[in-house]
Amino acid sequence: MAEWLYEAGIGEARAALVDNDIIIQAAIEADDDGLRAGTIAPARLTRITAPGRRGIVTLDDGTEAMIEPLPRGVTEGGRLLVEIARAAIAEPGRGKLAIARAAAADAVVAPGRDLRARIAADNVLVRELTSFGPDRLEAAGWSELIEEASSGHADFDGGALRLSLTPAMTLIDVDGWLPIADLAVAGAGAAAMMIRRHDIGGSIGIDLPTVEGKAARLSAAEAVDAILPQPFDRTAVNGFGFLQIVRRRARLSIPERLQQDPVGSAARALIRRAERAQGIGPRTLTAAPAVIAAIERRPDWIAELERRIGAPVRLRGEPGLAISAGHAEAQNP
Structure with a gap:
């Protein structure tokens, strides 16, 4: 039976959804992550960057966030209540501000749910770990997960994946030695497992081998659908073997944390x-x-x-x- 393993570590909390002693989904929350997604806080509209569309709000603690769309009736300098839709994303060179939206009319000021609360909402057993018992995270493959996120490399039966982070999207390249059509299907499934395992959101591109025929491309897309939980949007596999996925992105993925x-x-x-x-x-x-x-x-x-x-x-x-x-x-x- 699947269960969440949760560890309130020093400096970060860690969680892994484990089924049959294998990590199928993981998450990390550092103590310096800043505002969490779901936070509702008072703010001031400090700058309009695209009239009628987009602006910058400053929360009472000085944190800035981008707001889109602009709420009606609020002008520069005006006060409003906002909800953080995506946490700030640290990137080389220039980080991305948190994304906010106008809070609902009946919303009240509250922090966003922490990692422990988020996994509890899955209605799956949560087992809290201590340093005095067996290291169940390690037994399930935590070190291997961290190495995979750090290197961007993962093997699967018949091939390998290479994950690359870019400012626009996360790219996963599929390579291997299976027959091309089989490799496309197996690689698509392995990439979907990697996406879930490392809590990857936003725009994701999977570069599969180029396969002839619509049936093989459809089978590769269906392999993603069978593994990756909803909600997400995806394209079909095009003639060049490229498939794009868009998932909600509320925070850094594990590869982003470790590589950045x-x-x-x-x-x-x-x-x-x-x-x-x-x-x-x-x-x-x-x-x-x-x-x-x-x-x-x-x-x-x-x-x-x-x-x-x-x-x-x-x-x-x-x-x-x-x-x-x-x-x-x-x-x-």
Whole structure:
């Protein structure tokens, strides 16, 4: 029976929907993600960027968001209540503002649901994990999921996927050694599983091998429909093997999180390993200097780790270590 595994980690919460000991869907929520989708908050319309269509609102805490469409009757400087439809998206160069819309007339100020509340709404059993029991996330393949998101590479029976992030869309390239029509169907299904597994939303392109005949292209599209839960929109597979999917995008996908902030992600992963390190006495966290610096900038993480393990924490930067190669050791294993 499928169940959600939930871990309230230091620096981030993690969740995985597991069925038959395999992760079929995962999500991460960092403690610095900012406003969540679903947040309802008072704001001021500070700038109209496209008259009659689009503008910028500033919330009372100073956060800016893009609003579209512009609510009727509100002019620059006017107050209104907004709902955050999509969280801000950090991207190289220039991040994307959160997207807001005018809140419903009967809406009340409230924060958006956190990760724990979102998975509870699925009406699936939620099992909360602690660092003292078996590492069920790891047993289900959490490290493999993180490596897949970081590298963008995933194998399937008969081929491989390569995920690439672009400002416009997430692209998934399918390659392999099966007969072309079989590869298109198997690759489409594998890509759909990757999309769900990594919580990928927005515009998504799947580049399948070019297949002859409408029937084979239809079978590839149906493979996506059989795996990817609604709601989503998609095109047909065109003559060049390209299929486009559009899903609601409320937050960063897991590949976006890991690839756009590899140091911060490695720091949170190291904190997790330290919390689970066997032994007693002080914990020494050794990692690349950039990772150690990221942890040092968060004394609240260190304090919470020390509280959970009941021992002091020591940090040691080691030049030459890969960002992902940090390790944690207890004084007395």
